[in-house]
Amino acid sequence: MTPDDGVPLRALVPRNSGPAKGMGWVSCYNGGMVDRETFNRYVAEALGRFYDYAYLGRHPLAELLGTTEHPASPEKVRRALRDAIEQLRPSPATAKSPYWRRYQHLVLRYVEVQTLEDIARNLGVSLRQAHRDHIEAREAVAAILYNRYVLSRGITVRPNSDQAQEAGAGDADGGEAILETEIGRLELASIDEPLDLTDVLQGVLATIAPLTQITGVTSELIAPTNLMVNHINRAIIRQVLLDLLAYAIECQAAEHIRLSVDSKPNGIEVALAIHRQQVPAQSSAPESSRPFEMAHRLAEIEGWIVDVTEDSCGCQRLLLCLPRQMQTTVLLIDDNPDLGRLFRRYLQGRNYRLIQATNASRALSLAKDHRPDVIILDVLIPSQDGWEILQELRSDAKTSDIPVVVCSVLPEHGLARSLAGAEFLAKPVAEAALVEILVRFRR
Numbered sequence: 001m002t003p004d005d006g007v008p009l010r011a012l013v014p015r016n017s018g019p020a021k022g023m024g025w026v027s028c029y030n031g032g033m034v035d036r037e038t039f040n041r042y043v044a045e046a047l048g049r050f051y052d053y054a055y056l057g058r059h060p061l062a063e064l065l066g067t068t069e070h071p072a073s074p075e076k077v078r079r080a081l082r083d084a085i086e087q088l089r090p091s092p093a094t095a096k097s098p099y100w101r102r103y104q105h106l107v108l109r110y111v112e113v114q115t116l117e118d119i120a121r122n123l124g125v126s127l128r129q130a131h132r133d134h135i136e137a138r139e140a141v142a143a144i145l146y147n148r149y150v151l152s153r154g155i156t157v158r159p160n161s162d163q164a165q166e167a168g169a170g171d172a173d174g175g176e177a178i179l180e181t182e183i184g185r186l187e188l189a190s191i192d193e194p195l196d197l198t199d200v201l202q203g204v205l206a207t208i209a210p211l212t213q214i215t216g217v218t219s220e221l222i223a224p225t226n227l228m229v230n231h232i233n234r235a236i237i238r239q240v241l242l243d244l245l246a247y248a249i250e251c252q253a254a255e256h257i258r259l260s261v262d263s264k265p266n267g268i269e270v271a272l273a274i275h276r277q278q279v280p281a282q283s284s285a286p287e288s289s290r291p292f293e294m295a296h297r298l299a300e301i302e303g304w305i306v307d308v309t310e311d312s313c314g315c316q317r318l319l320l321c322l323p324r325q326m327q328t329t330v331l332l333i334d335d336n337p338d339l340g341r342l343f344r345r346y347l348q349g350r351n352y353r354l355i356q357a358t359n360a361s362r363a364l365s366l367a368k369d370h371r372p373d374v375i376i377l378d379v380l381i382p383s384q385d386g387w388e389i390l391q392e393l394r395s396d397a398k399t400s401d402i403p404v405v406v407c408s409v410l411p412e413h414g415l416a417r418s419l420a421g422a423e424f425l426a427k428p429v430a431e432a433a434l435v436e437i438l439v440r441f442r443r
Helices: 037-046 053-058 061-063 074-087 097-112 116-122 127-152 162-171 172-187 199-216 236-253 285-304 337-348 362-368 386-395 413-419 431-441
Strands: 218-222 256-264 267-275 305-308 316-323 326-334 351-356 376-377 404-408 422-426
Touching: 037 061, 037 074, 037 127, 037 236, 053 061, 053 074, 074 097, 074 127, 097 116, 097 127, 097 285, 116 127, 199 218, 199 236, 199 256, 199 267, 236 267, 236 285, 236 316, 236 422, 285 305, 326 337, 326 362, 326 404, 326 431, 337 351, 337 431, 351 362, 362 386, 376 386, 386 404, 422 431
Parallel strands: 218 256, 326 351, 326 376, 376 404, 404 422
Antiparallel strands: 256 267, 267 316, 305 316
């Protein structure tokens, strides 16, 4: 029996128990890197024995989350698991999203020790959906801890093409990594020119027209002419709106959809009203809410808010809120793409725009073209180290005044601050430390 079988976790935690002999556990201090699949299994095992200190103290995860000389204590392992769960807590504005449900699932399952049946009943989902939430939420926890492990060991993960294909096809975290890489690529496109939001909405309705014709759904747009907005990526907002429309048509049995725009003091609100004759029966199929989940994920990365409301007549409204506040652009210069994905997760919902360069020439080009508000610079970069990049940034009139934060596992505080007042951020980087230093440069 495992924690996935739906039995109470307390039944799996015998008092004074430790790892059984012959389970195939080996020391992690042999200099090799633990593969992702093994690491995920370790996290699943540790979560399943969340309150068993003797077990956690002897578990391989204690070595992986400790230093190269000393394993983490049982309390530190449990705290690391709990902190990873808390990092997955979405903002209160997204309380009805699948991401909030998965966070609740983690708390109910591992902190409050409820069964899958109890969780499904408490969250109002089918047992099949609860099981899927369980797997995806647990993998998200493993992804956070794996990034911590990789950064603490100074490991650069570079999957080969076969691994990348495999991840894109079947691994949830691999798909997430690919998504964040694509978002990062799109973020490099210029978003400084004003965007006609009304024109974007008209184009989205034209794109979705074949689907509305097949399904017999009627649509309308209520928007002022020439509604110009700044600092919005056209490709990303189109995809968010297309996913919301697909969710309304395919998953919510819409008969008529009304797309409208309203200017609020804090930003622009795009509302999608879904009119239907009857509320569709809840489906346990995992694909049922996928378009909404994708829209929510894309919006969250951009610092936008997706919310859901419903009136007394059963008319559902999907709201996309675009804050007026200007984003703070952060240029990360680091050859490890995993660090960029980790930072992007750290900065979700905080109105930062993260772009990344993995080599010196690209870094200098982006710094000149995008004029970021702050640069985070790794020291150990192949071919041209971070100190040389910093010297070039300081010697160029276009980049000399951009604040630079040196980010390294090496304790080079003094050298960093001596070079034109650069700040220092120690690796591995915790979320609180990153946010604390970036808030000084917020626009």
